[in-house]
Amino acid sequence: MSAAPTTETKPAPPAIEKIKVKVDGREIEVPRLTADWSGKLMPTTMIQACELAKTDVPHYCYHPKLPIAGNCRMCLVEFGTPALGPDRKPILNPDGTPKVVKSPRPAIACATPVSPGMEIYSNTPGVKQMREGVLEFLLINHPLDCPICDQAGECKLQEYSVDYGQSASRFVEPKVHKPKSVDLGPRIMLDDERCILCTRCIRFTKDIAGDDALGIINRGSFNTLTAYPGKAFDNNYTLNTVDICPVGALTSKDFRFQMRVWFLKETKSVCTSCATGCNILIGSREKKIYRYTPRENDAVNGPWMCDYGRLNYKWIGREDRLTKVQSPKSKVQGQPASWSSALTEIAELLKKTPAGSVAIIASARQTNEELWLISKLKAKLGAISDSVSRMGEGDKLLVSADKNPNTNGAQLTGIAANLMGANLPKIVEGIRNGKIKTLIVFGEDVTRHGMGADLLGKLETLIVSDILPNATTKLAHYLLPGCAHAEKRGTFTNTKGRVQKFMKAVEPPGDARPEWEFLHDLVCNVTGQDGFLTIEGLFNEMANAVSALNGLTWAGIGDAGVTVKI
Amino acid sequence: MPSEYRLILKYADEPGYTPDIECYLRHGGYDALKKALALQPKDLPDGAKRSGPEQIRQEVMASGLRGRGGAGFSCGLKWSFVDRKSGKPIYLICNADESEPGTFKDRQIIHKDPHQLIEGMIISCFANDVHLAYIYIRGEMPDGARLLNRALQEARAKNFLGKDILGNGYDLEMHVHRGAGAYICGEETGLIESLEGKRPYPRIKPPYFPAVLGLWMCPTIVNNVETLCNVKHIVAMGGTEFAKLGTPNNTGTRIVSLSGHVKKPGCYEIEVGRATIGQLIFDANFGGGLRDGRKLKAVIPGGSSAKVFKAGEKFKIKDKEVDMLDLPYDFDSLIQAGSMSGSSAIIVMDDSTDIVGALANIAEFYAHESCGQCTPCREGSLWMSKALHRLTHGEGRAQDADYLVKIADNIPGGRTICAFGEACAWPVQSFVAKFKDEFVDKGAADEERRAKKSKGAGPGMEMKLAASQQH
Structure with missing residues (x-):
């Protein structure tokens, strides 16, 4: 089959130098620079290298299309770098390979750049222990209300609990209580107790939607996500925060309590509300459509879509649809x-x-x-x-x-x-x-x-x-x-x-x-x-x-x- | 018997010494600045020239000055990391957010001798080509802020600040910025965020090293009050001469904040390493010993986040067994003994101290001050505090000692964005490790009492979760 014609005749990207790193003992070549969330070329990070190596690094706050925050600490990995002698030349092992010295401290894979010869260890007992520790901390004050939570089934807390969770909690203190059912705006409900404070929503609305509407108040474990007092979280992109919320803190007023996500059939489709043609997934069960969610396509909409388009599906199921041929x-x-x-x-x-x-x-x-x-x-x-x-x-x-x-x-x-x-x-x-x-x-x-x-x-x-x-x-x-x-x-x-x-x-x-x-x-x-x-x-x-x-x-x-x- | 060596606090406590500029000038104030500004480019053997600012940086490097804020990092080295080729302005920030429990040295300088700090800052700014500097002072020091603002006015009036300082062609402006009462603003990147008007969430490093991407993403130097004062003395006496004070790699003087169960708590300036912890507590020149009839129980050697020393504890240092009290009070010895001199605040606890209660108090402070940005510190600090609150309010368990350590072990060691993780975990780890019996006994006693009350229905039956702390 011949290549399809296309107008995507962007100038060929400048050749980016490749560097060799090892991920869990496997050597791979990665570009020295990779496009960051805004498309700017920045030093390739460990998490990007791990992705190229098809190694999954669990994370909550990291999102490839958002500025890096580094606050969840779930992506901590251990790593080593080639040892340098006093002459700044690599010290070699007896077999001639460069000697790699493991760093005494772990690093967050989402923000740490890779360097030539670096070795990333993502599956050591130490890394596993750190992930277990972070997950336990995230869960101690979490309400654990999965049975009534809309996120259940697509929740990162649930997902990583399978890998790094404990079967029983040793937490015997009272949990921190925070506002529930917070009416954040016309389309968004917030449960602050479920929130893990990853700040994805804050970064999205500030840096992508250009509406610096959300923030955190209070301190420490009492940190609380909120909209500016007296102001509604209301722009045409608010529902994207529901998608990127890794937990059930932000829910769509339109979708909440309507359907368990595991019953939804996901169909690849395109939004018809304007000429942009955002790629979407239609979530449906039997004859009914329950939601649209954006489907990532960097050539069109990235991972986002507008609220108007997302909610513009109800006419499909209208009672007065034309159903009969007439002559x-x-x-x-x-x-x-x-x-x-x-x-x-x-x-x-x-x-x-x-x-x-x-x-x-x-x-x-x-x-x-x-x-x-x-x-x-x-x-x-x-x-x-x-x-x-x-x-x-x-x-x-x-x-x-x-x-x-x-x-x-x-x-x-x-x-x-x-x-x-x-x-x-x-x-x-x-x-x-x-x-x-x-x-x-x-x-x-x-x-x-x-x-x-x-x-x-x-x-x-x-x-x-x-x-x-x-x-x-x-x-x-x-x-x-x-x-x-x-x-x-x-x-x-x-x-x-x-x-x-x-x-x-x-x-x-x-x-x-x-x-x-x-x-x-x-x-x-x-x-x-x-x-x-x-x-x-x-x-x-x-x-x-x-x-x-x-x-x-x-x-x-x-x-x-x-x-x-x- | 060692005695104080007053370099920075030389005049501060003299009768009649006032914080105004006239008094400062009468005591040789701003002479070091004049000397610094007058430095002529020096020819090097290789034909290159070394400018005045470069010479000052050289002197600071030679002095071996280490940061007085807590980490003890080489000041000269810190300055050498500054990106001078970025084309962006370089900022200098004086970290006057002194809030580590037990520490009250910077306050003395600011209240009694503010011009010394300003002179040190002007010299440091000149040395680093800085034209705008800030003093970030903690919100709880309104008098200090007022004094500093007045001192800045006085310095401007005398042309030590502003345009064309002393006709030298060097411009510098300086502002006081008051914090709003958060311990985390003492963390340098948290401080920078706060100064930019944001929540003081410490920045991730990499990539946001202040020397490259600091205030407004420009190269920035953040130094402690005492460190900056030392720069003045390094210029006045020369780096090599300064390095003769103290002990090798632990040069100069340090102002020790001595508090707790001693007869004479207060600030004592010593040559670094020239007095031991024991001398600082017991000598008549310093703390003057414990209250009568009391025995020493524990010492926190470097502010409340430092790991505690137990009375009678012995350490192996350079193959010699050294008692805790005989540790020279410097940077390196305390690190070798597994703790740190931190902000040089010694908290002394005698045998009247309830060690569990002391730790509960410290843990409550850190739970209250955690900024909450990253998970382990945010959740761990409050968890530990709640467990300790339970333990100090009759709802303990014998297993709580292990429970606490398991929580604490998941916080430090690079798991958090900033050193607050260490600061909140180290006290718990060290207190429980060194006084484990007291924690276990307290928990066991609680269990026994509850078991009696429940008439054998089991010790856990009556544990009231509501007893735990709510902020």
Whole structure:
């Protein structure tokens, strides 16, 4: 398979000198410098070297995308460095190898740089004892309320207790009591007794979100995490602190007490709330989605996502979802139509339309594959097409001003006008003067874009596919219930041209079908050309046909996506 | 019989000696500064030139001066680590956050002779190309801060501070910054954080060594009050001459804060190593002995964090068996004996002392003062304090001695960010190791009493957890 084309033509990083270190007796080469949390090249640390050596070093406060704090002391390791003689030259063992002298004091792997010839010992009895000591200290004042804690199942205290914990506590003193159920902000609850004071949340909100909202008050074991008195912890990134909290101190008001995490199925997906396309995991159980969490992708969102996007999933499970296919006949009969009859009827209708009498308004919330299939219809019917632009406010971190997840897909497939929305007045005019007799609408309420009920009433045929009911769906002659992204597979092209795929998390409700599936049938019926019935084949076919996507394959874009020239 | 050797406190206790600049000038004040500023570049045999500041640094190195704050690290070496090529300003901070229990020497200097400190600081700043210096004084010393501020004003008025000092072209400004009452601000990187307006969380080293990434991420020197005063005397008398005071590698004088069960507690300045612990406690020139009819029980030789010495304890030093009381009071001997001279504060305990109660008192202090940044110290210090509180309030157990040591063993030895871990663990480790019987007996007695009360239902039945301390 040839390499996929990409615009990621960053200048090759300067060659970084490699140094040799040993991790638990195994020699590996590591770069002398490694990018730190902010991307700046800094001396490689022990924990980074251990990661390269595939040696796990337990840690709480360390996070690769946050400034280093070094306060939890869980990552303490022992190490040795080559001994130097008085002449500053290495002292050699009888066998000619450099003599390595073990440091009398341990070091925190997260902050200590490696040096040539260094030996890191991460599995000695001494290191194990230190980890046991730290874990015991972290647990003595911890409420041990795992049975009612939302973090249970993804808690670092639980995880490391398996490796370094004691079966019984020898602590007989009363525990320190701290505030419980602290309402930190509109989306965050804090349990200070569970907090291990690692300061990840403080560092995140100060250094990543740029809102220095959290801090620690009091002293010693009475240290207490808090928001500034009288102020709410409220920025668009607060829920990331729930993700990075290694324990159950910070919980999401939206998710707490809703579902045990071990029951959740995690599906790789992409957020659709804006054109950034943050990579996410959808946590679902049976038919219900319980949460979105960011999925790390350094080319897009790092390990973060915004609160708005994270909580924008509830519409998927709405009671009033469109679940029934509808045709003019079924509308009269009060019965739902079948997919096959409706699609056949639509195909017959479309085949009879004179060129130029059909307009298509697709949505930049649809997938590349769907838009490409629509473009085939468009070509066959000689239709005018466009989609609806959604501009809002962006920010410096992740949120894009473009609220459509697939503006670039709509452009690349030729569905949207060069200036998205520029064709809409032409379509309005066409309907008004009677030239356009058939309108196909996907996922947009065109009544809000200059096409009121009176105008739509002039049409001979209005074919609408959508997910939720709106004024346009009410007027539709043919209504085709579609799927949310979480209910189907496909790809979006984000604002930077990154083509990213997403997988299916839950079953669509009722008769709703992924648009690409019924579009495939429709295109086949209208054009007489069969296509692929799998998303993989469809994507690959599209990649061959759309020049910007040439060379891409469904398998080749992987979970992290590939950036194309837009 | 050894006697005091007053170098720094030479005039401080003289009748009529006042902390104002006129009095200081009458006693030869700021002469050493004038001498320092007047130093001419010296030609070296290899043709290079050594500037005045470099000569002062050379003298400090030659003097063998060791830090008087607690660690006893070579001052000359500390100065040599300063990154002078970074292009960033270099700061000097005087650490006047004297808060180690038992220590009250810096307070004497600040209250009685503030200009000596300021002169020492100006010389040290000149030697290190510093143009902005701070005196970080603990919040509980409001009078000291007031005195220092007045002294700074006086020094400015006489052009010992400010622009173009004494026409030499050297500029220096100096400010007093008051702490808010936290022991941890005496830790140099905690102090720097506090000075920057943050919580005094000590910084991790590496990478934040003050000599490279100190105040505002600039190279910074942090020295103790007494250390900086010594610099003045090193310049006045010359490094080699200074090194003749005291004993080899333990040069100069030290002000010993003697407290506890002695007849004459107070500050005594001695040549380092020229008096033993026994002499400091018993000689008429110093402590004047214990209260009548009392016997010595224990001595904490270097502030409350130092490991305790038990009366009659013997040490092997250079193949000789030395009694605790015969240890010369210097840096190295005390380290060899397993403790330290720390901030040179000797706390004397006679046989009236409840050793468990004494340790409970110390442990409560450290539990209260732990900044809480890193896990072992944050959790361990309070745990030990709670256990000791229980033990001193009738809820002890015979196993508590071992229990305490097991907790303490998980704190020091590089497990924590700063030396506070050692400071809170060493007293517990040493007290329990050296007076284990008292801890076990106390716990056993409690168990027995509780067993009687519970009529054989078991000693643990009545242990009231609520008796433990709540802050």
